[in-house]
Amino acid sequence: MIIAVDGPTASGKGTIARALGEHFGLPVLDTGLLYRAVGRGVAEAGADAEDEEAALAHVNFPDALLANPALRSERIGGFASKVSAHPKVRKALFDRQVAFAAQPGGAVLDGRDIGTVIAPDADAKLFVTASVDARARRRFQEMQKRGEDVTLAAIADDLRARDARDSGRAASPLKPADDALLLDTSDMTIDEAVRQAIALVERKTESRR
Secondary structure, eight states: OEEEEEOOTTSSHHHHHHHHHHHHTOOEEETHHHHHHHHHHHHHHTOOTTOHHHHHTTOOOOGGGGGOGGGGSHHHHHHHHHHTTOHHHHHHHHHHHHHHHTSTTOEEEEESSIIIIIOTTOSEEEEEEOOHHHHHHHHHHHHHHTTOOOOHHHHHHHHHHHHHHHHHOSSSOSOOOTTOEEEEOTTOOHHHHHHHHHHHHHHHHHHTO
């Protein structure tokens, strides 16, 4: 069984994807980490994230890098959003994601274009969203726990900018697949969102049998 979980930054899709993987016994790939790995390479090289060729030079990274907690910083997230807009970078990472989805038994993948590009034939597709205000509050709380110095207003502005880049890019823009199930987590707790996601996937997969 393949489950595609898409949505904007800080919508809760990563937490939901991990919970779905645990519930259904499936491996999980946060595809955003692939772009964060590329972004980190660009950042460490002091290169321009908006230069496609400069970003392309960092797509051949080892899988072990995906476990590096440094990839989840807000700074690297900004680089990732920029490098992910490059068609050549997306093409270079395409096979890696498709191979993960195609492994025996299936998988859960979360990202921006899983249901539309990476796994268009997924058994279940969720598009997880939330208001900018709700997402900014969540991200602010996460960053405070990590001791990062940032304001709520700055996070909200950054999320709006990322949304615009992700939705407006020519290559694989962020958008729900036609058959995706929408899940708005704005007013949900984590537990409520996870329960709803599991219920939606179970109903979808049962209806396909």
